[in-house]
Amino acid sequence: MAFGTELTAVVIDDHPAVRAGVVHWLSSGSPPIKVLAEGEDVRVAWIGDGARADVVILDLHLNSTTPAMGDLRRLTEAGRRVVVYSMRADDDIALQCLELGALCYLTKAEGDEHLVEAVRAAGGDRAYTPPSLAGALAGDRSERRPALSARETEVLIEWFQSESKEFVAHRLGISPNTVNSHLERIRIKYAQIGREAPTKAALVARAIQDGLIGVSDL
């Protein structure tokens, strides 16, 4: 996204009502996010106006019982910034999506605030960690999980439990900004263990640029 220009998105979901809702949420934000295309099929992200969109909002179950992991992989490999927006709340799927290079995994139980914030973050090559994803990361017992510090784990747990960064900051005696940087650092750690994807490289580059991590941390 070039500075000063409007952030754009493409919405892929097989339910028209969900698409309409997402479009409304995005366009009524401040500043509004422009939806270039929407559709029930991942093709809208590849051809036409959708191919130019900064952020892809992808539902995982598109008229099918199997999650569209292949579509997600192809999008992230092409360097697209993807926010997964799914019905499913199971941790495994969420962690898999992160590994495939999604910048955020949101469940549909989570509201507009989180979605808008996730799309904004993705537009700036940043990861966003909503509370449900924080829970999945905190409960992650897989062998490949990165080593998190005690404080990082605490932040994840508190954020999962309270859904309020002010609350987390107050509980842990830190500033809300520190809460954010902890969450971002955690996501960088996850990005580093995942498969190679241009979006991940961009995420890590962004983190270095912002001074979140040093090159020596890699």
Next chain:
Amino acid sequence: MTDLARLDGTDRVLGIVRLALLVVVAAIQPALSLPVVDSTAGWAAFGALAGVTVTAACWVVRGRPVPLPVAVPLAVVVLAASTVATWEVPPDELFGGRHWSFGLAGWHLLVLLVDRAALAATALGALVVLTLARVATTAPTDRGEIGRVAIVVLSVISFQLATLALTRLVHRRARQAAEAAAERDRQAQRKALAEQQEADQRIRFAGQLGATLPLLAAMADRTLDPRDDTTRQRCVLAATQLRRLFAENDDVPDPLVHEVSACVDLAERRGLTVALAVSGEPTPVPTEVRRELTAPLVTALVAARTQARVSVLRTGEEVRVAVITDGEPGEAPASSPRVGVECHTLGARLWMEAKWRSEPS
């Protein structure tokens, strides 16, 4: 009855048979054989057989089988003694009154080998072959003589084989009976256990109803006014506790989340907006601990005014149930040695968490 005791029971049957055989041998050897032993070699054979009886008695009187490494050499001794004694008998007296060893040696073999049917039968066969070898060397020509020998050999050996077969049969039946009895015992035990568990559960259930019964009694006595807010709150608490208690006894794969959902369900029916988030893999949590983990949740949900967020998190080491509501901070359940309860307020929000360490770190 344990397996060991059951084996003891069936072994006792064999022990009695062995003892009986020993008594037979100990009685017939001196009573029937002593008067007819005459030669030196005959006396040696007699002594050897007596020695075998005494040696075998060391184990048999204690109810144990003669160990194989002892029984086999002893059986060889018996066969040798029997052969020597047989060769001492004049050919025309074979299987007659003076052939004392033939009827006797078979019983010795049975005392030694009754626990091992195949070996016993083989040894008896060897005894017959050795004895008949003596008959063959004397080459009897008289048909009547051969017939008489055959009848004597058959009658003696078949009696001994029949004893062996009967012993094995009784042993097997005793074992089957013991197994059947053990199975019956196990079933009875299971039934008793199930009844005990049911009784325990009933008692526990009655204990859990604690908050409900005084409330109902007080309303029935009109000491509590149902229009009163406090009374209504107590009713909500009792209802939530009951709902959770019913859920506790359901057979589900993830009992903790099931119980938490039951509490959430009741809160939603009261018109609250409740978000439930569950993360981490299901971990087995003991019933008592589940009760302690959900107690703060029940309290917080009852106090909630319009909304709540409930979360269940299982990491490798711990299980946390947390709730954040817009309710008044009531009296939070106390921590226990197993479950730590934390309570925190920020502005109008109340946060409560119950934490259980599933693995000592």
